[in-house]
Amino acid sequence: MVRTKSIINTKKAPRALGLYSQAVKSNKDELIFISGQVGVDINGTLVGKNDVFKQTVQTFRNIQLILNSQSADMSDILEFTTYLVGKESIKPFLDARKEVFSNYYPNHDYPANTLLVVESLVSDEYLVEIKAVGIL
16 A cells, blocks of 8 residues: 655745654545544553653554554654643653654654643543544
8 A cells, every 4th residue: 555645844934843844745535533642551551650751652652553453554644743741741752752753753754743731631640642643
């Protein structure tokens, strides 16, 4: 299956400030919208209580598992929307994302991303939630 997407990083706009692209364009009609994922394992058990780094790694793993169930992978993601609890979560999230992305995006063709800092998520133990849009 051929997937077609274009990474957009124009010099006509401010460059991305992190590991994401300014925009990603899909040339396909089929999209997958992945609901917000949190750092729980297949049994629903939290991975990394009070640990943003571990929750981030597990959250990306969960997104990968959903994509794999549709014969897709992380290279098919167009956009992430990331929610972090508290500003103190930013650095450990960025460290975890850098580690995870080095495997998923070795050519630095990062999806678009919006990062939001919030007061809390649906459960106080969740520190990271990430939703995604991809192509199939």
